[in-house]
Amino acid sequence: MSMAKTTSRKTSATAKRPATAATRKTTSAAVDPAVATAVKAAVTSTSKPAKPAADDDTMRKPDLIEKVVARSGVKKKDAKPVVEAMLAVLGEALAEGQEMRLPPLGKVMVNRSKDLENGTAYIVKIRQPKKATDASRPSDKDPLAKAAE
Numbered sequence: 001m002s003m004a005k006t007t008s009r010k011t012s013a014t015a016k017r018p019a020t021a022a023t024r025k026t027t028s029a030a031v032d033p034a035v036a037t038a039v040k041a042a043v044t045s046t047s048k049p050a051k052p053a054a055d056d057d058t059m060r061k062p063d064l065i066e067k068v069v070a071r072s073g074v075k076k077k078d079a080k081p082v083v084e085a086m087l088a089v090l091g092e093a094l095a096e097g098q099e100m101r102l103p104p105l106g107k108v109m110v111n112r113s114k115d116l117e118n119g120t121a122y123i124v125k126i127r128q129p130k131k132a133t134d135a136s137r138p139s140d141k142d143p144l145a146k147a148a149e
């Protein structure tokens with residue numbers, strides 16, 4: 001008789017997020033008690049539950065949209081539907097196991113997938129080409145040997 005292996009997800013008590021005015025620690029001499037009380041009340045009275053802690057290096061959809069806006073110069077209201085549509089198309093292609101060649105991201109291939117209770121896990125291989133060297137610069141390594149004198 002085999003026992004099913006269970007895993008549990010550990011959550012951190014404190015979120016790894018940048019300090020804001022409400023969460024930044026300051027000296028007691030620099031804080032007005034009335035302001036401190038108002039800030040504490042505003043922070044603790046939020047009706048939304050706290051999000052689980054996330055890694056600082058995790059890029060989320062809002063982060064992606066902001067970076068696309070910054071790089072392309074288009075307005076956020078114009079970029080958001082495009083980014084969401086692109087993510088939907090990429091998700092559908094992954095679900096179909098379709099190979100994708102998307103420069104500069106690279107070649108994306110689904111190695112295998114596994115159905116789970118809450119979704120599907122995909123093992124994906126992404127091959128990015130090496131950065132192309134500038135053709136105008138001479139190469140340090142000459143493929144031909146120098147002629148004997």
